[in-house]
Every structure is written in C-alpha cells, then in structure tokens.
Amino acid sequence: MGCSAGREAVQSRGTGLESVKKHIETNFNVAQNAILHILIVLVLSAVSWLAHAAEPVLRVAVLNHSPPMSYTDPAGKLTGFNVEIMHALCEAMNARCEPVSVTLERVVDAVAAGEFDFAAVSLLATPERRARVLMTRPYYRSISVWFARPGVRPGDGRVALVKGGVQYRYGTAHAWSVIPVENHDGIATALHQGTADATLLPMATALALQQDPRIRGLGLTTAVLRDPELAGDVCLSVNPRSPELADKLNEAIDLIKRDGRFDRINSRFIPFRLQ
Amino acid sequence: MDDDRSRGLEQTSGATPPVIAGERIRHWPAGTVLAGLGLVFAAIAASLVMWLAVDQRLVKDVALQLHDQTVPWTLERQRLARNLEELRFGGQSVLTAGDQGRREEAFFLIRVLAAHPSMGDDPRVAVLVAEVESFLAQIVSGASKPDMARWEALSNRLRLLADDLSVEGGQRMTVELARMTDAMNQARYKLLFNLILVGAFLASFLVILQRFLIRPLQRIHASLTTLDPHGPVPQPAPLAMAEIHVVEKAIVRFHETLRENEDVRRKLERLATTDSLTGLPNRRHFMGLAAAEMARAARYGRPITVGIADLDHFKQVNDRFGHSAGDHVLQVFAALLAETLRQTDLVCRYGGEEFAFIFPETAPEEAMRLAGRLRLRLADRPVVLADGQVLQVTVSMGLADGAGRGLEECLARADQALYEAKDRGRDRIVVVEAGHEGVLMPP
Known part of the structure; x- marks a missing residue:
C-alpha cells in the first residue's frame, strides 16, 4: 500500500512536471505565433506606409459653407459637389489629396502663390484669372442668378455678394451697394437678417439658396442675368508652376466624365445635369 | 577512233x-x-x-x-x-x-x-x-x-x-x-x-x-x-x-x-x-608490244612466231640508185606489209632494211605461209622509182617458234634463220621450229 502510494506520488510528481512542460511549450507556441503575427502586421504596415508614401500628396483648396458645392454635412464631414469631384479626380490621378478650406476671396491668390496645388473651386475662366493661375479644361458651364426682394432690380438696394467671386467683381464694377460676405452661407444670413435686399450668385449655389428655409418665406424674386461676364466656362485653378498637374487634371476630368463618376456625383448634389 | x-x-x-x-x-x-x-x-x-x-x-x-x-x-x-x-x-x-x-x-x-x-x-x-x-x-x-x-x-x-x-x-x-x-x-x-x-x-x-x-x-x-x-x-x-x-x-x-x-x-x-620513214612502229615501241604478246602467249600456252626480214641487196640499191630510191623501196615494202599482214600481226622497222615481226596465235607453219605470201606479193609488185626505172626487190626472212621462249631469244633465233636464208641465196624464208633447229625451208 505504502509502495503504491509512493508510486502514485512519483507519478503525481511526474504528471506535474509534464504538465508544466506542456504549459511552457504552449506558452512558447503562443508567444511564437504572437511574434509572427506582429511581424506580419509590421511588414504589411511598412508596405502600406511605403505605398502610401509613394503617392504624391496634393494640397487642394476647397470652399466651405457654399452648398451644394462645398459644405460641412451634419456629420461634420466636408462634402459637396466640388469636394467629391476632387476625390474622384485624385483617385483617377492615383494621388492623395489633402483638402484645405479657404475663402473664395483667397483662392486665386493662394493658388497663384503656390500654397495649393490646385483648387477644387468652380471658377469662371476669366482672362484675369487665366493670367494668374492655370485653368483646367471646363467641367461645366454656369450662369448667374439674381435673387431679390420684390421690386428690387439689379443695381438697386443692398446686394450681398461673396468676396472674390465674379459676381462681386461685377457688382463693384457696376457701383452697386455691395454687402461683402465671406461665403454663400453668409448670403442667406444677410438676406434673412435683412442686411441685404438682393444677391447675385452662381447657378448651382442659387439652387441651394432657393431651398434654404431661412429665405423661403421672404418671397424673393429670381432672374437670370445674361451678361456675358456672369456666365461661361467653369474650371479648376492650378498652381501656375505645375503645368503637368493641369494636364493630369484634364485627363482625370475627361476620365470621370466618361466613366460616369461625374454624373453620379452630379446627381447627388444638383437636380439637373451640369454641362 | x-x-x-x-x-x-x-x-x-x-x-x-x-x-x-x-x-x-x-x-x-x-x-x-x-x-x-x-x-x-x-x-x-x-x-x-x-x-x-x-x-x-x-x-x-x-x-x-x-x-x-x-x-x-x-x-x-x-x-x-x-x-x-x-x-x-x-x-x-x-x-x-x-x-x-x-x-x-x-x-x-x-x-x-x-x-x-x-x-x-x-x-x-x-x-x-x-x-x-x-x-x-x-x-x-x-x-x-x-x-x-x-x-x-x-x-x-x-x-x-x-x-x-x-x-x-x-x-x-x-x-x-x-x-x-x-x-x-x-x-x-x-x-x-x-x-x-x-x-x-x-x-x-x-x-x-x-x-x-x-x-x-x-x-x-x-x-x-x-x-x-x-x-x-x-x-x-x-x-x-x-x-x-x-x-x-x-x-x-x-x-x-x-x-x-x-x-x-x-x-x-x-x-x-613510229618510224618516220615507213610509218611502221619503231623498234622500241615494237619491243614493248612484242614483249606483251610473248608474255600473253606464254601465259596461256598459245602459239606465236617471231620473224626478222631483210631486203636483199639493199645496199646496192642505195649505192646504185641513191638513198631516196632506197627510202622509196622501204616505203613500198612497208605499204606491202600493211596490206599483207593481218591486223593482229605486229611489224616494225627493226633497223636499216631489217623488219621484225610477231605473229600472235600463229604456229611457224602458218607464219611460213604468211611470209610466203608476202614474198610472192613482193615478187609480183616491182618497185617503180621516181625516174621510171623498175626494180625487182626480194626479201629474205627468218622465222622462229616463239612458244615458251623469251623475246630476245626468239629474235636471235629468227636472226639466225635470216642469216641461213641469206646464206642459202636470199629471196627465201627459213624457219627454226622448236626442237628442230637448223631445218631449212625451201623457197
């Protein structure tokens, strides 16, 4: 009996050692697998980082508070027709883009100064702008729409205009009583608050303004001003020292207009086809 | 050809x-x-x-x-x-x-x-x-x-x-x-x-x-x-x-x-x-051909006869009528040889007015007949010289049986027979057959 108990004790000791050995082996295998996984993740991360680093990073100027072209959605994400077009173009060019919000007033100056590689801002291709920055091929054509309180005709009353826009230049050139604002959202505010009686703004932005609940009850009348200065080809502006980027953007515009990406973005933000 | x-x-x-x-x-x-x-x-x-x-x-x-x-x-x-x-x-x-x-x-x-x-x-x-x-x-x-x-x-x-x-x-x-x-x-x-x-x-x-x-x-x-x-x-x-x-x-x-x-x-x-005067094979050429014929006859055990002929009194023709006449006689005799002998027979101008013969496939008796015919034709055809004179030319000839013997030996025996013919009075043919040396054939 005693011998038997001794054997059991020995066996028990023996079983305990094997258990420890197995435990150590198991831990070792787990550690080995963990190290392997970490190495794989590190390698993949490095590859991803290298691939990412290989892509050029383009600084892109975009507007904010200018629906439906560029605005911040309720989720806090910068979106809009021009913002999504920018993403599509960058994807087509295999480039990584970094959007930076600016005011319309600064767009041409900043691009001309090389602060940005290009601006995803709809600019009418005026000779003055062409002289300062490179312009891509037109990606649609625009017109300007007059919004005014009843009885206010162009040239009458206080006209809220976004600084830096063709409409602002037009208003100041025609000695209108201009209320300068920073962005298109400011126009709705000015009209709503009564600091302005009218405004002149681009077609697409006019569509959004018309839907703005702040001005719906104002009974504004609308008219299309057919002055050639206020209509025409809309282009993107490009750093004048990057003609090759302008070429790439032209190719990308051509591509997304062919493969349907342009029209899909168009449908998301504007009720008719931009042409 | x-x-x-x-x-x-x-x-x-x-x-x-x-x-x-x-x-x-x-x-x-x-x-x-x-x-x-x-x-x-x-x-x-x-x-x-x-x-x-x-x-x-x-x-x-x-x-x-x-x-x-x-x-x-x-x-x-x-x-x-x-x-x-x-x-x-x-x-x-x-x-x-x-x-x-x-x-x-x-x-x-x-x-x-x-x-x-x-x-x-x-x-x-x-x-x-x-x-x-x-x-x-x-x-x-x-x-x-x-x-x-x-x-x-x-x-x-x-x-x-x-x-x-x-x-x-x-x-x-x-x-x-x-x-x-x-x-x-x-x-x-x-x-x-x-x-x-x-x-x-x-x-x-x-x-x-x-x-x-x-x-x-x-x-x-x-x-x-x-x-x-x-x-x-x-x-x-x-x-x-x-x-x-x-x-x-x-x-x-x-x-x-x-x-x-x-x-x-x-x-x-x-x-x-060839001999430039008569157009017959010269002696050197004849010796080559004759040696080949002798060897062939010896190899196959065939009969063959060797002969030597000499125009009689030819020196007198030269002395009396001149060497050109002598040459003419030699040419006429050579032409006669060409007409008379068979195609298989060999003949050459052996020297001076001497002519050597090989009669392949021919026993001495047959050669004797051929030589006799030659002698008779020569007798029937006197030689007319350039000046119109007519000469009766005769020939003496010795024949030797060539079977089983060498060319030189046969020629020597034929030459001996020729001397015999000369000694016997010329214009005749003497044949020396094997084992019967010295037998003289009548003219």
Missing part, C-alpha cells in the same frame, strides 16, 4: 574560235542584279506599307475622333436629354403645384435650366425650351390658366426630343464605327493583296535565282565533271549573270586547251612510237 581523232585535230587546227552562244547578249553582274531586285522589292514593299498606312491612319483618325469628340459629344447629348426630362418634370410640378409659392419654386428650376448655355447648343432644344419657359412663365405669373392639353403636347415634344438626343450620339458612333470597320476591312484586303504580291515577288525572285544562277551553276558542275577533250565544246548559257558567263567562257577555253594538249600529246606519242 582515228576518224574522231582526225576530226578533233581539224577543230583545233582551225584558227576560228568556238562559237559561244549568247556572246552578244549583255550579261549583268549578279551583285548588280541582286541589288536591283532588292531595291525594286524595297520600293514595292515601301509603297505597299504606305498604301496600308493610309487605312491605318484612317482607322486611327476615326478612333481618335470617336474618343476625343464623338463619345464626349454623345455623353453631352445624353446629359442634355436628361435635362429636358428634368425640365418636363419641373413643368409638371409647376402645373400641379398646390400654391403660388410652390409653383414659383418649381419654376425657378425651369428658369435656371432654360437659361443654361447648354440649351442653346441645339436649335431644336433652344426653340422648344423657350416655348416651354414662356408657357410656364405665363402660368406662374397668372397671365393664363393651366392648359393641360397644350402642356401634354409640349411635354410629349420634350420627351421625343430627349429621345432623339439620346439616340443621336449612338447613331453618330455607329456611323463612325462603320467607317472604321470599312477602313479595317479595306486594310485587311490590302494586306492580303500585299501578301500575295510579296509572295509572287519572292516566287519570281526564286525563279530568277534558279534560272540565272542555280541552273547555270549546275550546268557548270556538269560541264566540269564530264569535261572531255574529245567531247563537244561546252556551250555557255545565253542568259546568265556576268560571273557565271565568265566561268562558262573559261570552261570553253579550258576545253580548248585540253584538246590542244591532247593533240600535242598524240603527235608526240606518234613520233615516239
């Missing part, structure tokens, strides 16, 4: 060179011909490539036009059609709006769309859109009440125009694709034609190569391998390249030289083997 040889001699002895066919034809150097053919081929190939390039360029132009103009134009047409549909929906909203505010709101889109520059791109669109805007503007302003029938008409026109715009792009693309297909088909036919033409040119080139280069080379090969100075003169091809022609002319000259050398060789051989 002698006739052939004499003909060969006549050909070579004449001063006229062999006539070479095609001598007056201009022969072009192979390098020039090949370079010329290469240039022609290159010119043809270049022309064909340019011919094909026209279609390729057309395909490229159409493809570029399709890519750069038609596809964008088609997409713009479809966008315009979509905007017409938007216009139609907007018009419907204006007409069905519950209040003036909503009506004006719906009309705002109409106004913006109608004012957009794209609506002026197509006159049909511009007219219809202006008509629609005017119709809706009157309703929005309250100038007129909604006329649904007219709106249905306008709406249908908008829909149809949108349809037309949608398919126009496809039609234009179809036309251009058809142009491209035609050009590609044409290019394919041209390519096929070009391949046939190139094939024909290569075939012609091979024919020219075969006819003017390879076949002449084969002919040269055949001429050189079968070149025979006794054969006909090789005839150069009338149409061959200059290099080939030069080689063929060289072969003709080589053949001529070979034939001249052969003639000279024959002359020398004749001089070396």
